[in-house]
Amino acid sequence: MNFKVTDVEQFQAQKQFIDTAIVPLLQLDFAEQGMKQSSSAGEYLMSLTNFIEQQFKGRIMLLPPFSYTVNTKSETLPTTIEQELKDAGFKSIIFVTCDHSWTEFKEFLNIIWLPPIPLESMDKSVKQRILEDQLKQVIPNLTNIWV
Amino acid sequence: MSKNRVTRRQFLTYTITGVGGFMAAGMLMPMVRFAIDPILQTKEEGDFVQTSQKAAEITEVPVKVDFSYEQTDGWYKSEVADAAWVYREGDQIVAISPVCKHLGCTVNWASDPTHPDQFFCACHAGRYEKSGVNVKGTPPLGPLDMFEVAENDGFLMLGKKIANTHSN
Numbered sequence A: 001m002n003f004k005v006t007d008v009e010q011f012q013a014q015k016q017f018i019d020t021a022i023v024p025l026l027q028l029d030f031a032e033q034g035m036k037q038s039s040s041a042g043e044y045l046m047s048l049t050n051f052i053e054q055q056f057k058g059r060i061m062l063l064p065p066f067s068y069t070v071n072t073k074s075e076t077l078p079t080t081i082e083q084e085l086k087d088a089g090f091k092s093i094i095f096v097t098c099d100h101s102w103t104e105f106k107e108f109l110n111i112i113w114l115p116p117i118p119l120e121s122m123d124k125s126v127k128q129r130i131l132e133d134q135l136k137q138v139i140p141n142l143t144n145i146w147v
Numbered sequence B: 001m002s003k004n005r006v007t008r009r010q011f012l013t014y015t016i017t018g019v020g021g022f023m024a025a026g027m028l029m030p031m032v033r034f035a036i037d038p039i040l041q042t043k044e045e046g047d048f049v050q051t052s053q054k055a056a057e058i059t060e061v062p063v064k065v066d067f068s069y070e071q072t073d074g075w076y077k078s079e080v081a082d083a084a085w086v087y088r089e090g091d092q093i094v095a096i097s098p099v100c101k102h103l104g105c106t107v108n109w110a111s112d113p114t115h116p117d118q119f120f121c122a123c124h125a126g127r128y129e130k131s132g133v134n135v136k137g138t139p140p141l142g143p144l145d146m147f148e149v150a151e152n153d154g155f156l157m158l159g160k161k162i163a164n165t166h167s168n
């Protein structure tokens, strides 16, 4: 499910089935050297999380990405969101990010960190294959959380 | 002769009605078009999409065929990636939609080791026979949809989604 009205209505009616929230954490970097890389990572993160949503539509809700810059980043962001989502009825909350710094929270949060792959230079079929490969790596994380 | 003569007044009346008519038509036509356009567009969705799957290479074992088409939503054009599970049944090709009829996850062929000849939905353990018919007792309440199929130059083409034609 996506964060849009028709999907949210379904979530509210079927909370026992749609029990997982996916939260992309996206770092924006506006510095001359970092901006391009940051946009590329953002594109990758969005493509991958959308693909995960398509495959597991009936079980997860993909939230819009939580974006922050170096200066607006807050360490308490994920824990706060997790609590609010739990209160809303989600059983598992999974953060997906290309920002390595979140991996230190792995002990008490479900964080999936992925090194960004520059998809922009690839043609459609290669892109599709890469996303499928990446998805295969993410699936064990999901199933571990679900069992 | 003088009886049939068109007076200046009549002439003007005719001309103005005529021109007015054209103007009205000019204004109405786009409106009518907008009104019926959605109908015209569904026709377009019924078009077949070419895939890269060779028809001759399709066997009795379902394989996943990816395809994509362009979708316009307002001003926003996007490329939609879709897929079908395709196999041969007698002399016919069957294309099954992978969208689970429970809540819309993507189903996979033989991904549940305990049911190697069924479609499996990992989200809530939904299962379907090869025909796409849902297995009773699992969450889905209806069979998987199918795609219309055609062949072009030896390649498989997929058309619009239709209700499953296999009966339970």
Ligand code: FES
Residues within 6 Å of the ligand: A017, A058, A059, B100, B101, B102, B103, B104, B105, B121, B122, B123, B124, B125, B126, B139, B140
């Ligand atoms: S979405 Fe397939 S079983 Fe629930």
